[in-house]
Amino acid sequence: MPRSGRVRGGDTHCMSADEYATFGLAPAMRAGGVLADGDYQVHRDFVDFIVDGRPLLFHLSDLDAVSPLAADIPPAIFAHHVRCLLLEAEAPLPGGRCVIYGCPECEGIECGAVTAVIERDGGGGADDAEGGAGGVEGGGGDYVWRDFAWQTTEEVDLELNGYHGIGPFRFRGADYRAELGRLLDGAEGPTPRRKVLLIGARVAVLARLAAALRTIGVGADITHDATGVPPEELRTYAVVAFGRAVEPEQRAAVRHEFERAGADIAYVDGLAPIIPLLVAQIESALERGPLEQRRLTRLIAADGEAGVEVTSTCRVRLTAYRIDRLYRSHTHEVFDAVLETGRHRIPLDKKATRGESFLVARTTGSVLVTRMER
16 A cells, blocks of 8 residues: 555546446455465455445555445444535544545554545535435535545645546436445345355365465354255355365255255365365455456466456466475465456466466455466
């Protein structure tokens, strides 16, 4: 995350003050993971702002951040953030500035946050918004988001830390209030984080994987058989991960139980007993949003080369994992750089990808995993 100096957006989006932009909301996540250096990155589910059909976060270059509309904050705080965006509650920062994106690990302004001035134009202020969920029936006029900036203190220097070239965004009041009002109604708020079910023959590996997932904020349970589990409990899971030793008959029986329960499940076939690799596979499966709202959309690896596609300028890290002939695991950071929008071919170190090897691509919000093909 940028700390100082003049801030500019990655894919800039500059509009005139009178031009309308569309406003929407969509579920998003900040992918957690076990990183190559041993650190952990926390998983966060949140609601992102969709401006003109594209996540606003993508306009802010390589920013590791989440909106204040996160699934794991208490309902009262969540509702307060929504009311701030509706101008029904006082802005948390001087000058009418609201937090648009903040640190994924905490809510402290000291870590840095993207802020903007939110104001009503053409029809009343905060006192006009009354009645209905989120004041949807009250108030009038457009909503304008302007003067985006990076803040680490309560005061901001727009010349030094402004996001030049992004906004202002003018949203039609009725559409804006309707979208945010649905969050207060509970119709489109972030769903509570669901769990992962781990099934395999190697208990020690499953235990380590479950511990790693819980550390990054993803619930995990271990079982050998899903038969007889109440349907309502099965529906609390988002992903089922199978170990390599699980027989096809057992996999089919588990799938049958989840189908009977009407559960929307993503299935993961574990590539190798390497914990960071398995965590990355599960995080990839947890990302269920539309492809056009993802930053990382393609990863292939063959003959010592990787193919990567990104939908906005962002930092991409490639990590190779391999198993040698003695079944020892090895980890290699093979690429770490900012890529422009589009498709890229990246040569890989042959030493890192020999034998049975796998590649993980990670951006600030997406993870993809693939096997190295020969």
